Amino acid sequence: MKNALIIFKKEIKEVIKNKSIWTPTIILSIIFCILLPVGLTVGSSGITADPDAAEIFSKLLPGHDPFSAMIIFLSKQLLIFLLLVPAMIPSLIAPTSITLEKESRTLEPLLATPIKTKELLLGKTLTSFIPSIVISTFNFILLSVTLDILSYPKLGYLILPNVEWCIVAFVLSPAISFIITMVSIIISSKTTDLRSAQGIGSAVILPIYAIIGMQIAGLFLMNIIYLVIACAVLIAICPLTLKIAVRVFDRENILTKWKYK
Amino acid sequence: MIKVKGLVKKFEKITAVDNISFDIADGEIFGFLGPNGAGKTTTIRMLTTLIRPSSGTIEIDGMDSSSDAEKIRKIIGILTETPGMYEKLSAFENLRYFASFYNIEEKKIKANIEKFLKMFELWERRNDMVATFSKGMKQKLAISRALVHEPKILFLDEPTAGLDPESAFMVRKFIENMKNNKITVFLCTHNLEEAQSLCDTVCIIKNKIIRTASLKELQNLKNQRTFILKLKKPDDRFMGIINNFKDCINYRIENEKIILNIENFEKNNPLLIKELVKNDAEIIYFNEKKESLEEIYLELVKG
Numbered sequence: 001m002k003n004a005l006i007i008f009k010k011e012i013k014e015v016i017k018n019k020s021i022w023t024p025t026i027i028l029s030i031i032f033c034i035l036l037p038v039g040l041t042v043g044s045s046g047i048t049a050d051p052d053a054a055e056i057f058s059k060l061l062p063g064h065d066p067f068s069a070m071i072i073f074l075s076k077q078l079l080i081f082l083l084l085v086p087a088m089i090p091s092l093i094a095p096t097s098i099t100l101e102k103e104s105r106t107l108e109p110l111l112a113t114p115i116k117t118k119e120l121l122l123g124k125t126l127t128s129f130i131p132s133i134v135i136s137t138f139n140f141i142l143l144s145v146t147l148d149i150l151s152y153p154k155l156g157y158l159i160l161p162n163v164e165w166c167i168v169a170f171v172l173s174p175a176i177s178f179i180i181t182m183v184s185i186i187i188s189s190k191t192t193d194l195r196s197a198q199g200i201g202s203a204v205i206l207p208i209y210a211i212i213g214m215q216i217a218g219l220f221l222m223n224i225i226y227l228v229i230a231c232a233v234l235i236a237i238c239p240l241t242l243k244i245a246v247r248v249f250d251r252e253n254i255l256t257k258w259k260y261k
Numbered sequence: 262m263i264k265v266k267g268l269v270k271k272f273e274k275i276t277a278v279d280n281i282s283f284d285i286a287d288g289e290i291f292g293f294l295g296p297n298g299a300g301k302t303t304t305i306r307m308l309t310t311l312i313r314p315s316s317g318t319i320e321i322d323g324m325d326s327s328s329d330a331e332k333i334r335k336i337i338g339i340l341t342e343t344p345g346m347y348e349k350l351s352a353f354e355n356l357r358y359f360a361s362f363y364n365i366e367e368k369k370i371k372a373n374i375e376k377f378l379k380m381f382e383l384w385e386r387r388n389d390m391v392a393t394f395s396k397g398m399k400q401k402l403a404i405s406r407a408l409v410h411e412p413k414i415l416f417l418d419e420p421t422a423g424l425d426p427e428s429a430f431m432v433r434k435f436i437e438n439m440k441n442n443k444i445t446v447f448l449c450t451h452n453l454e455e456a457q458s459l460c461d462t463v464c465i466i467k468n469k470i471i472r473t474a475s476l477k478e479l480q481n482l483k484n485q486r487t488f489i490l491k492l493k494k495p496d497d498r499f500m501g502i503i504n505n506f507k508d509c510i511n512y513r514i515e516n517e518k519i520i521l522n523i524e525n526f527e528k529n530n531p532l533l534i535k536e537l538v539k540n541d542a543e544i545i546y547f548n549e550k551k552e553s554l555e556e557i558y559l560e561l562v563k564g
Binding site: 003006010014104105106107108109110111112113114115116251252255256 | 311341343347358362403
């Protein structure tokens with residue numbers, strides 16, 4: 001564990017300095033946690049004033065008045081949108097984690113130290129996973145605060161956090177982050193150059209885009225049952241990806257099959 | 262300190278290392294010579310537990326490389342073929358990072374970093390990013406990294422390759438000093454002069470071991486020794502005597518010196534000298550020609 005923390009400490013400093021990781025993350029946070037909630041809530045009076053729209057919202061979430069139905073609907077959409085962050089951050093950091101070591105030729109001296117493969121992988125995983133969790137949690141809190149500030153005067157109660165919020169923020173988001181990290185590390189161990197690692201890494205989050213697209217298209221609306229099923233599936237996949245990552249990270253193959261340019 | 266028996270490494274159909282065996286004593290500087298693709302780096306990688314042998318055994322300081330890999334990695338230091346430093350970290354940060362994987366006190370780490378950076382004249386640049394370093398500086402830093410945890414065995418893969426003469430000299434001096442520090446050095450090199458001046462034993466490899474011997478043994482390999490004869494006036498009369506000497510296998514003249522190969526030299530050398538002196542030859546000197554390692558190496562590698 002000590003060696004994993006040594007790697008994490010060194011790498012997290014580099015991650016913090018890397019603007020190409022933070023710029024898209026900050027933009028996403030501002031859009032999904034501030035601009036969209038503010039824009040949609042402020043414009044909600046106009047939307048719910050339209051009888052057709054009001055009817056749609058009432059049907060969508062029976063038992064709620066059009067405004068609160070719209071805010072709840074909005075919170076569900078935004079929570080799903082925010083799953084992009086725990087997926088995106090590891091996909092920006094992890095795919096290059098091993099590839100960069102190979103390319104800068106530091107992997108061989110690093111592997112010649114007493115570090116264990118599991119410690120090395122754990123250190124690399126933490127470097128992607130921890131920032132992803134910290135930023136995601138911050139985003140979920142920011143979204144809650146924004147929505148609550150905007151909706152409380154009209155609703156008289158706090159719409160977030162609720163059970164769905166808790167499941168998304170504390171179970172689904174970390175599970176997604178972990179899986180994307182492990183898949184990215186597998187890619188990083190296998191790819192032979194930095195560009196293909198980054199290319200394949202960016203494709204890893206496509207399933208998240210698909211889920212968001214499906215909810216926008218109205219194919220489903222997030223609820224507790226869907227969330228529990230999704231969490232159960234993802235939690236089951238987590239140890240599997242870890243196992244594959246450890247197996248794929250074969251010191252010998254990485255050292256002997258990597259071709260320096 | 263290192264015992265290698267029947268070591269084989271195959272990559273699919275290619276046999277990179279074919280049944281090599283050798284022993285390296287404690288504190289010895291062991292030269293590992295061979296042309297490109299001879300299996301030197303593969304051997305180093307097996308010895309440093311980075312890759313597994315296809316067959317054979319490696320024992321390092323009494324530990325088996327397959328079952329005690331982590332323990333072995335604690336007592337070895339390696340200079341890889343290329344320095345491989347983190348370019349965005351400073352020299353100090355690089356060394357501290359690698360040293361922190363060994364169980365050494367922070368105080369000791371700092372003291373060792375200072376010691377080695379000063380030894381390689383990098384102390385003044387300790388806080389500079391490695392990206393700003395020259396190739397020679399990176400190489401010296403990489404050697405410092407291999408030493409910072411005070412290993413018992415040091416594996417050096419081409420330590421002076423691509424270095425300017427001054428840096429190469431400094432590195433060679435340092436390797437020489439390892440002997441005083443009782444550190445066993447496994448030196449992989451193309452540089453034969455370097456091997457000749459530094460190593461106690463050399464092993465010539467071309468996928469399999471061609472020869473393992475001390476330098477003296479290697480130089481005595483040739484069954485016919487070569488001698489140099491310098492005469493004050495090497496006229497035709499004396500050349501005729503040499504030519505007609507029945508046990509003279511061949512001779513040639515190089516820079517006014519006569520280079521001879523004589524069969525059964527212990528018996529025949531005095532006879533030839535006697536014959537020349539009898540014919541009024543003034544002999545300036547008569548010496549055995551020392552073979553350079555390069556000559557021996559080339560001869561052995563060519564097979």
